[in-house]
Amino acid sequence: MGAIAEEMTEYVRERTAADERLFEQMMAQTRRRALSMALQLTRNPSEAEDLLQETFVKAWKGFDSYSPDRPFLNWLLRIMQRAYLDLRRRDNPIRRAESLNSLISPSDGEIQELPIADPGPTPVEEALHAEFSAELRSALDELPDVYRSAIVLVDLEGLTYSEIADQQRTTIGTVRSRIHRGRKLLRDIVQKRGLDFGD
Numbered sequence: 001m002g003a004i005a006e007e008m009t010e011y012v013r014e015r016t017a018a019d020e021r022l023f024e025q026m027m028a029q030t031r032r033r034a035l036s037m038a039l040q041l042t043r044n045p046s047e048a049e050d051l052l053q054e055t056f057v058k059a060w061k062g063f064d065s066y067s068p069d070r071p072f073l074n075w076l077l078r079i080m081q082r083a084y085l086d087l088r089r090r091d092n093p094i095r096r097a098e099s100l101n102s103l104i105s106p107s108d109g110e111i112q113e114l115p116i117a118d119p120g121p122t123p124v125e126e127a128l129h130a131e132f133s134a135e136l137r138s139a140l141d142e143l144p145d146v147y148r149s150a151i152v153l154v155d156l157e158g159l160t161y162s163e164i165a166d167q168q169r170t171t172i173g174t175v176r177s178r179i180h181r182g183r184k185l186l187r188d189i190v191q192k193r194g195l196d197f198g199d
Helices: 002-014 016-041 045-061 070-089 100-104 123-142 145-156 161-168 174-191
Strands: none
Touching: 002 100, 016 045, 016 070, 016 123, 045 070, 045 161, 070 123, 123 145, 123 174, 145 174
């Protein structure tokens, strides 16, 4: 952490010792999950460590913008995502080539292939989806069984309201009510955790 300590020192002088202790505490509490996300993004332990270090430096530099009423991990992972995308842009061979011809016909005479965009989700999107899915499953487990089972049957297993009513030996109106109430409770739990459902 020597390089980080040097880079952070100039910012430490501008902030109070309490800010520094708070940041270090939050950093320690989230390091394991942040490193896990960095590994998912880079798929390389060495690069993941570098990304994590860069993320912590950027987080410290922007710590004034952190809002304590929001989860620190979510704020940190957004910084990490932007840092990772910046790294990917810098490493893009097309951006580094002086011209398209030098990329296709380099001076060593070997022909290079142009990268073709993968239509699938990016590693960042996959990692964010996995993190959100895990949080959503955890929130779902907090619901009372009657609501959780109705939501699982309709949203995950794809049953109709009528099929759920038959399975639970109740009316379709009760099923609708349970699903509506369960979704509202789930949304409240997720929002309290600082996650966004998206609009």
